[in-house]
Amino acid sequence: MAVDLKPVYLILGSDRPKVSLAAKRLKARFGSESVEEVTGDAGGELTRGEDAVAGLNALGLFGDGERLVVVRGMSGWKKDDAVAVAEYLEQPAPHAVLALVGDPPRGGDLAKACEAAGDVLRYDVPTRARGRRLDHAGWVRTQFERSGVQVDRAAAERLVELVGEDTLALESELTKLVTWAAGDQIGTQEIERLVAHSHEASAFALTDAWGAGDRSGTLAAAFASVEESGEEPFVQALRVAGQAARVRSARRIIDNGGSVREIAQELDIKDYPARKAAQFSENYTPEELDDAAMTLARLDFDLKGGTPINGSLQLERALLAITGSRRGG
Numbered sequence: 001m002a003v004d005l006k007p008v009y010l011i012l013g014s015d016r017p018k019v020s021l022a023a024k025r026l027k028a029r030f031g032s033e034s035v036e037e038v039t040g041d042a043g044g045e046l047t048r049g050e051d052a053v054a055g056l057n058a059l060g061l062f063g064d065g066e067r068l069v070v071v072r073g074m075s076g077w078k079k080d081d082a083v084a085v086a087e088y089l090e091q092p093a094p095h096a097v098l099a100l101v102g103d104p105p106r107g108g109d110l111a112k113a114c115e116a117a118g119d120v121l122r123y124d125v126p127t128r129a130r131g132r133r134l135d136h137a138g139w140v141r142t143q144f145e146r147s148g149v150q151v152d153r154a155a156a157e158r159l160v161e162l163v164g165e166d167t168l169a170l171e172s173e174l175t176k177l178v179t180w181a182a183g184d185q186i187g188t189q190e191i192e193r194l195v196a197h198s199h200e201a202s203a204f205a206l207t208d209a210w211g212a213g214d215r216s217g218t219l220a221a222a223f224a225s226v227e228e229s230g231e232e233p234f235v236q237a238l239r240v241a242g243q244a245a246r247v248r249s250a251r252r253i254i255d256n257g258g259s260v261r262e263i264a265q266e267l268d269i270k271d272y273p274a275r276k277a278a279q280f281s282e283n284y285t286p287e288e289l290d291d292a293a294m295t296l297a298r299l300d301f302d303l304k305g306g307t308p309i310n311g312s313l314q315l316e317r318a319l320l321a322i323t324g325s326r327r328g329g
Helices: 016-027 049-057 079-089 110-117 136-146 153-163 167-181 188-194 201-211 215-229 233-255 260-267 271-281 286-306 311-322
Strands: 008-012 035-039 067-072 096-101 119-122
Touching: 008 016, 008 110, 016 067, 016 096, 016 167, 035 049, 049 067, 049 079, 049 096, 079 096, 079 110, 110 119, 136 153, 136 167, 153 167, 153 188, 153 271, 167 188, 201 215, 201 233, 201 271, 215 311, 233 260, 233 271, 233 286, 233 311, 260 271, 286 311
Parallel strands: 008 096, 008 119, 035 067, 067 096
Antiparallel strands: none
16 A cells, blocks of 8 residues: 555645645545545435445455545534544554545544544634634735735735635636736736626625715616525615625724724724725715615615515615715705
8 A cells, every 4th residue: 555644634624725635645645446535415425424434444345455535525424424433443444544525523523533543634724813714815815926926915805805715716716817917916906807706796796886886886786686696685785784884984984084904903804895995985975874874774674574565676776875975966
């Protein structure tokens, strides 16, 4: 068998590209005929813990006896599955390696059993300087820099905002952007022009159009969100209300002499959305933002049964009422 391999490897973490690469490198230590890949995820054909153990104990099943059993995802596993694998690891089969890829089930102390019998390989996105929140923008900048491309913090945050926090999806866009940049620096404008927006990006289209005071764009974004994902008016209303509250707070902080950094700290948001909130606040007066808060509160009541009027019509009326400054007539 491949030398220096242990009976089990638990490979997990929020940096999914590294998790995938580690599993790929382990598989490369075996011939293709000696690798069995199964899934412990719910849905489809679920492999239980005892099934994985049976595969490891099946002598001679893979020709010369050397084998690797890869279990991807264990969301469908229960405590009994973890216990079955942990008991197997007390006396593992010779010439067999188990790779568990993903987070183990909570019950059964499977992680401790893996650490005792083999290795636990964790690859995580770094956390922000303050708190425990994952710093996906920092992770993005690091990946760009390793590829010889410089990006500033705002561009990295915009990429995360458009694509989401799935590191596999981010890596796909990073690869494309690095190829396009050919060593040059990438800014926010290039990110917005080149990146394929995720499904979640339609949410930003709605709130960005409102923040810019663009009535037609706001209504078009709301309609597109319904067409693409079937979102309920209540969900859209919540999203706009959240952005309106953020912009209203930014307006207050700026009027009191505060900065974008103070907006980010007080609202506990990242720098990029704080800058956007400050920018959007310039498009509305404090009175208009107060009126918007009242209109959206009334909309929330109506959408919860306060009126028999169709929800989409209620949302459209509210968006028309709160979007665009009345300054200048």
